[in-house]
Amino acid sequence: MKINFNIDYKTQWGETLYICGNDSLLGSGNIDAALKMHVDGVGLWTATVDISDKNVRNLEYGYVVRNDNGSERREWGGCCHSIDLSNAAESYDIYDAWRDIPLDKPYYSSAFTQCINRRNDRCEAVVPAPGFLTLSVDAPTVGPDEVLALCGACDSLGEWNPEKALPMSDAGYPVWKINIDLSRTILPIEFKFIVLDKDTRALKAWDGGDNRRLASMTKNRHVSMVVSGMRFRDPRALWRGAGVAIPVFSVRTRDDFGVGDFYSLTKMVDWAVATGQKFLQILPINDTTMTHTWTDSYPYNACTSFGLHPMYMHLQELGRLKDKARQAYFDDLACELNNLPTVDYERVNEGKLQFISEIFAQEGAKTLNSSDFTKFLIDNEYWLKPYAAFCVLRDKFGTPEFGKWGEYAEYTQAKADRVYAENTPQMNQVYYTQYHLDRQMRRVHEYASAHGVAFKGDIPIGISRDSADAWINPRLFNLDCQAGAPPDDFSVLGQNWGLPTYNWEEMWKDRFAWWKSRFCKMAEYFDAYRIDHVLGFFRIWQIPMTAVHGLLGIFNPALPYSADELKSLYDFWIDADVHTKPFIMDWFLNDFFGEYTDEARERFLNGLGHGRYELKSGFDTQRKIADYFSSQDKTEKNRRMCEALLGLADQVLFIEDPDRKGKYHPRISAQYTYVYRQLNDYEKWCFNRLYNDFFYHRHNDYWYGKAMWKLPNLIDATPMLTCAEDLGMIPACVPAVMDQLRILSLEIQRMPKDPSAKFGNTWNYPYLSVCTTSTHDMGGIRQWWEDNPQMAQEFYNEVLHQEGSAPRVAEPWICDQILNLNLKSPSMLAILPLQDWLSVSPDLRRPDPFEEQINEPSNPRHYWRYRMHLNVEDLLGAETFNRDLADRVHNSGR
Template sequence: SQTRKLLAWENGDNRVMNIIPEHKSSALVVGGMRFINSRPAWRGAGVAIPVFSVRSDDDFGVGDFFDLKKMVDWAVVTGQKFLQILPINDTTMTHTWTDSYPYNANSTFALHPMFMRLSELGRLNDENRQKYYDDLAVELNALPTVDYERVNNAKNEFMREIFRQEGAKTLELPEFKAFVEANAYWLTPYAAFCVLRDMNGTPEFGKWGEYAVYDKAKVSKFVDEHADDINFVYYVQYHLDRQMRAVHEYAGKHGVAFKGDIPIGISRDSADAWTSPRLLNMASPAGAPPDDFSVLGQNWGLPTYNWEEMNKDGFAWWKARFRKMAEYFDAYRIDHVLGFFRIWQIPMDAIHGLLGIFNPALPYTPDELRHNYDFWLDVDLQTTPFIMDYFLYDFFGEYTDEAKRRFLIDVGYGRYKLRPEFDTQRKIANYFATEEKCEKNDKLCNALLGLVDEVLFIEDPYEKGKYHPRISAQFTYIYRSLTDYERWCFNRLYNDFYYHRHNDFWYGKAMWKLPPLIDSTSMLTCAEDLGMIPDCVPAVMNALQMLSLEIQRMPKDPKAEFGNTWTYPYLSVCTTSTHDMGGIRQWWEENRDVTQHFYNNMLHEQGPAPHYAEPWICDKIVTLNLQSPSMLAIFPLQDWLSIDGNLRRNDPREELINIPANPRHYWRYRMHMTVEELLDAQLYNDYVRSKIKSVGR
């Protein structure tokens, strides 16, 4: 047919989504989601919300898997085809709120017990105990946010009680035995990890004595000796698996696809790290360079991957991870896809991401810097903290004299160096962790951390005598001390290093890793490709037909203030916000100059911009994204609700899910209304449905 257009044909089986478009001419089932088989090309809309954030009448103070059924119902009512969630793996480490970070899983296979719908496990025979949990559920569910510790401790307590009552029957079920057998490769080590974690009071397996180093035979004996505790973990995972499969099947029958999230990293205190340390570089924490989310960069504390070792068995660990995820999802988002090209690696003794380097990379030799860029590297001066008397007040303010006495050594000519006990950011942080928490100590600590960042180059940890220009070095005092010509030379080598030098090198690294992983499942591949994007990234994504992520306030073109929704590529997911940023309304109030430019130049409105993002403004922004050519337009629930003045939350700051600059952020956001109330909002739902239909989604 002349109406058909083939963009690309991929290897492997066709990818078929459980989506039934209203017009058969738009179906995307030939060659899967990477093949446009008719005009107009199929486009869909969707909603994004973490499972823990969903609120329903049946919850226990936190969203659970069965809540997703009601979110599917809402998607159907409003004409949406995708439901996107955050990672759902178990993150239990300390049984405290610090476990709320969903990107620090203790297993890349196990599901989080927090998402269990308790009522599906049965009721306790002890009526008083059952009433206690029923009453507690009502109390916790009325809270405005998730009380992570009370919720998880209570759910775990109930599950242990119901396991003692019903567990023996479950353990005899053929379905249970089949689940354990099929998942034994990860389930048994994970169960042993959980029991040992609780027995030792820490997830740091290096402190587990004879079990510090994983030994399969020894662990097998441990499992036999602690059968009851091990079976409890099996029981929980069995029911979580059943519940997630049930809601996924429910979604498919209703024409809604589930989109999951694959984090780039895993925890150094995880069952995976315990059982397969050879696959990881435990002494090399991963993070991200500075961006709009964090000017100091991000230090995730997660180990980097030993890709050469992973390649020896054909990336079996990654493939198993993808295939497990395919049991619950139709599509997935690769978190920080740049990590497959290169990872931002930070020294163990650093806190700030500013002191990181790309790995793998092609660092400079001093001779290359001199011959190719006419830059003469002074190793002593430019690779150690540059600390001069004339700018110390900028760091320490009124505490400058005290800081000199306590933390610095005068080496003459107005120059200082840090005392040995304070010469790394880790030493500084550890010292102030034992000091009184007050404004003065916070200022001293942050100032000292900032002084350690004052370097122009970082020596490569693997190839001594080779150097990386420090990221964002143009904001340092050592850079300002250069002559105009030296700055020009440095900028030239800097731009070459970060934007040109590695393109072919990183292209090859990504094409070595990604194809076998993507081809291991039939899921649709979407990528979070934000941050410093070298030219090789879109080249690889185009070659592999991966969907990019488009956000209007974070344009891919560095020369543009905002993205142009009309020019988004078809193979993309466009969104108004992500879980790492404030929603439309919060963003609108952050910077009046930016808001004014957006109001006049993107919304094409005249005059001064309203101080608040009124519903009609949010509606217009949502509509711009819906009208884009992007295959998928998936918005956070908060932004969907922002278009209705009666339904949206009063204070948009209460809608924030994460603050990337804060590594100890408490992830606890919940909807301010129940899904049942949302389903009853007929006028609003009809409006959303008509809006989606009117733009051809």
Template sequence: MKLTFRIQYRTVWGEDIRVILNDDTEHPIALSTRDGNNWIGTTNYEAPVACVQVTYRYGVFCNGVCVRKEFGAIPHSFDIGNAQQTHYIMDDCWRDLPAASYKYSSAFNEPHPCVKPNQLNNHVGNCITFRALCPELYNKKQELGIIGSCNALGNWEYCRPLRMYEVQPNVWHITLDASSLTFPFEYKFAAINAKTGAVEEWESGPNRTFHIQPLLRGETYLPMESEVFFNLPATKIAGTAIPVFSLRSEGSFGVGDFGDLLTFIEWAAQTHQKAVQILPINDTTMTGTWTDSYPYSSISIYAFHPMFTDLRQLPALKDKEAAARFEKERIRLNALPQVDYEEVNLHKRNYLKAIFKQEKEAILSSKDFQQFFADNKNWLLPYAAFCFLREKYGIPEFTTWPEYADYQKEEIEALCDPESESYEDIAYHYFVQYSLHVQLLKACDYGRSKGVIVKGDIPIGISRTSVEAWTEPYYFNMNGQAGAPPDAFSTKGQNWGLPTYNWEVMEKDNYQWWRLRFSKMAEYFTAYRIDHILGFFRIWEIPTHSVHGLLGQFSPALPMSPEEIRSFGLDFNKEFMTQPFINEYMLQTMFGDKVNYVKENFVVHRHHDIYAMRPEFDTQRKVEAFFAGKTDVDSLNLKEGLYALISNVLFVPDRKNPDMYHPRIAVQNDYIFNRLTWNEKEAFNRLYNHYYYQRHNEFWYSEAMKKLPILTQSTPMLVCGEDLGMVPDCVPWVMDQLQILSLEIQRMPKDPKCEFGHVYAYPLRSVCTIGTHDMSTLRGWWEEDATVTEHFYHSELGHWGDVPKQAPGWLCKEVIEHHLKSPSMLCILTWQDWTAMDEELRNPNVDSERINIPANPRHYWRWRMHITLERLMKQTEFNEEIIRMIDESGRY
């Protein structure tokens, strides 16, 4: 058969348009043009045996290399018809994403069975195939139809539309005999009743008009695909964010589990909420201490944390005495106001091992387990081996293991062989992950059945002592630490201690590591939050010798040469500007009566009143090591002061090219900046603003567009981005182009000229919330700064008079209502903020509701609900108030 492609696309000199057929990137079909705008090309095509549908995308090529191609999840397509249809003519327009791509996501439109396209009899050779994209029908028990002004299209009679065929999810085709149509004609797409075939809703907009030149025998013409919209209100829903570990039920074991998650989803559905958002649930077990409670440093991007196992869903323990002991511990731990991470994991691990010993033969031989193992073997086997070796050698730092420090697939497969003496210990981890898989899938499937989005969280990083760092070290830069630059919540920046990504290597296999990670999440979730989406543009990379984040630099970035620095009017002096500046005034001011101790032990006198750090203390890590274990106030103050000395520089050398430099972040607050003259300060600020707010926009845009289109379109999940912090101008460009939902928080406005965000002006494609797990609750924030609270009370809420010192229930309710009535597609509030409006129900201890303090890298993640889920379900008045507020806001 012959294929002809036609598209309008404006190119620049040296570019050409080609068609990538059935994802065959090696043999694209070249098109030609006379004006650089209208492209056409014809090729002979032999369809594979049993091929029904052909898919294709357009790409822009330069010097034979594809520099851009359509990236949407839905490619163009056409159906192979009868033997008489020998020439297909496609008119197309460039399309990346549909206009409302969120409607195609699994959050609002689950994948569902489709049908084969209609095929005309062999006597029909001249055909027209209409193609349409429409995601709004599946859950309404409707189908898409076409109706028009000629008899073959029903003469506008509402009971005579032609049914179209959903050939892939939300893609509708119909092929008509061209000779049966009267040209020109008008037509519309319509939603028709799946049983009666009658029109129930008409697409919005004016009638479509069809003009066509006469077709030659055997030609099938395919006009441009149409996106069909009906006059429906915007999709808006409400939901709750809560960590799984924070859930509390009468039967949980001192920590929330996947069984509790199902119950929480049930509560959400009963209160007309359509979303439940959780924090990362991956395994973080490294030391076995409370420091493992940090959920954003996982040891596996696939494995779940064993503590989330619902022991109630496992077989009963036959040892009655042991069962009684565990029950006693369960009751004790479940009564605690917060999670005792170490005790909970100790007892749950012992219980899981007892159940495994009792049930291993039955479980490991079951058909369901065998299928799970086969589907997940690629990650499950090295994960289980890693856990076994971590416990055997008592340390997660695999580089120090006496054996298996360097991952060799064959050696690990031999270690995990069923005949190996280590097999039972390794298989235990298979069993735990299988149980977690079954329980999470059950909870998420329940959410689907109730129309509740279960929204997962993808951390930006992994632990440097993780399975992936062990098995795939080439994907990571181990000589750097990921973090975040300073902000209002962490003035010294954040150092997460995680390795950064080697994006150059990841690009070579089309980001397979990420695509597999996203695909695994899509088995459970219908939406996800990309933690720190800025990391896909650039990451704040901190050298391994630093503790704070101030000496970091963006990676990738465009450093500055000394000549360029001078071009801004600043005379570059390497020794003064890149080495810690320390003088007598600083030492006296910072250390007071401890100044002589500092001089004698940590610094050395150079000349005049200038000092330098001693070589044994010239990095923050060296200082940290000296003060290890010292927790008295004087030692802590001395340590922080020495950290500040070391970071007192104007420029940081580039990590790849030490002869190039980056201006140090937030240096205007430090002593070295005050040593500059007025003219030098002006020059530095011009340079600083250019570097941080102008220089990288196009560069970082291109970096993000290499990765995010591939990743966000690799699954049908709804994509939400956490776009907080120091946000470059290019971030909204990319998020808008890829239709990624932004995060809107009133106390962190996107517009720097505003003290607070304007809830009524939020974009539709956004998630609005009062606060996140990294922030204080609404009630906690209300008491932090009386000046800010007063401004908010008077200017944002419009109230007069004295400001309440504590946030009363009526005020919290008012703030919630403002958010519910915002234009944001998703309004997801923390559970603490929902309960804040009920003064009898909410926790009387405001401070205890804080989940995380980002400024503290060793924060203990342990907050739990102060009431049980069972009691929550019985709060009739509170629950009915949530229902009323959600319904009145149009979010149900």
């Protein structure tokens, strides 16, 4: 059986095309053994293989361009072509097209193929056959109530009559195929694809652009011809949808245990369907159990990137205890906790874990002996066993800090086996818990998919330094520093998350295997995801362990200046003694300490002469300062002293690179320091030039390369729709990367990306974006309105175009207008917090908007406990509101 490959591809000088596939003649997936193609001198590349002695029945392959300089370029999706050889023609003539990332890439995601455009009853697969021409076309925008058909200029193709068009097979959706009998077709011929109603066959759309043309081909009843790589040009308006964002723990139903659980999401799916919404977005759901206290409530500090949080277990699904008194106790506890206005994290988790322990003792053996459990264990053992060992050791030693675990401080597989052997019941209980969590989340995900609602998850940028991930793979992380964010609207001191940064060079050695496994695990539960702080894939804000404030961070990777560069490029002469150490002068001490200045000078400072001071050795880092005052009485005086000393430690103009001595980073927001004030006007002008160049220009190409080195490998690992949180200090290279990879941006009207604008212009949002009114890191519309009366007034006049004074509170009609601006924007997705959806209803909105904020990012020890103030069942019963909301969504074109 011969296969003749043909592809029309224009290469540059020094480039050669290769084919890599799952057959040994195509390299068996090894790119170094790929088959070299030949060119006719114009641009048609060809190659022939004979696999008549093979048992290959489905050939998968892809094209690769190699340059003489050693670089390579591959198609989107790798081995993205396939051909079914089960009909065993004497030969196959294949005419392909190179597959680049399509402009409509989001429609190829599982959010569309498995949810929004989900096709439950598919046609039989089309298999290339001798004497037939197989046409293949990508058409992901064809809805589940539609079919794609072929219509053309000959009798067999309907003579351009849509009623006689040939329906195509959607078996491989979003790829559609059809076999054309060459004995009944005269070539060349013109044709188009059309969209028909699935039931009535009424015409809904013609293929855009010029007519397509099939050239003359040699007809042979022993030869199968395949033309693939075409893409349907849908002329209709771009799809836009709406969605709701709510953390799982915040969902309230009548049968909860004081916190939302996975099964609670099914009712949120029902509400989304009732209101015409297509997306349900949640916060991270991985296990965060570290101390068994409320400090574990922070969902972005997980102890595993793979395991799910036991808090989200729907206990009723596990069964009921035979001990009626104990079951009654848990029933009463559930009722008590569920009546609380917020989540009592400690009592909820203590109660759930105790019930799981007791039901495991009663029913666990049955589960552990089941075939489903065995399969789950085999599929997940690579992360599950180490994670379970981590949980056992965490509780045994009373701390997640694995450095304090003695002989277990360093992970090995043998040690994990020993933990299992010595703690089998405890390890099995962790397995049991994760098995049921996985089972429940999968069921809820399938429920949502079947109802046309896509689940959107959240991938935190960091991992905890006290996590199973760090214990198992410490080489992948920089555990000697902290990740955070530069100053922004959330925090003028910057954010210090306390999380380690990634050792990307080490991760590259196995081609980012840990990241790919993390993404693939997430794809089992989600159809779309939000990359938390996507800027971290370009560069991370890295803070030394000795610092508390984010102001003392630097970009990593970065291109810091040498002293010679500063002099030659900017005429700035750096004095390391003055500019890189805390600049403390007598003349401004009173600004920091006020009435405590004399005492502070005596207790914390050493005089250096000429009115200059240094911090004493016991207080010469922010960490030492914070640790000292954490052990002191919590008085107002001590609070002010601590904040003042931390502020003095920030008084530097440059930060020396920790790994490259003699290289310097300008300190972020340095213009607000006293050391900047003491520069003369010319020095300030020179510093401002180097500062602006460093933060806004110097790294653009450098960070572009770093992002393109990482992101394509990761986002192509799964079919999920990729969205990103691209807020903050955005380098110019970020939009270019996101556009190239078709990643949806995040647009928030009160956080415009144009630094010269007060508010974002919703009408100018890019199509490939998610717009929203608020995030979990900020108050909702109503809180913002009351918190910022001056901004509310400007918004009222300039955006809503209302005259006069703005109302003191954001009344329902104001919220309604703000929601409509987002719904009518060009953004592909408008995913709004539930709190803001309810803000338009005087009956359903929460009385106090200040009770609706989920997180305060300026507080690293914030207690995450927000819950809905009404049950989802009651929300589903608000039929008038739901109908109005569905109409609003529909009328906006979503």
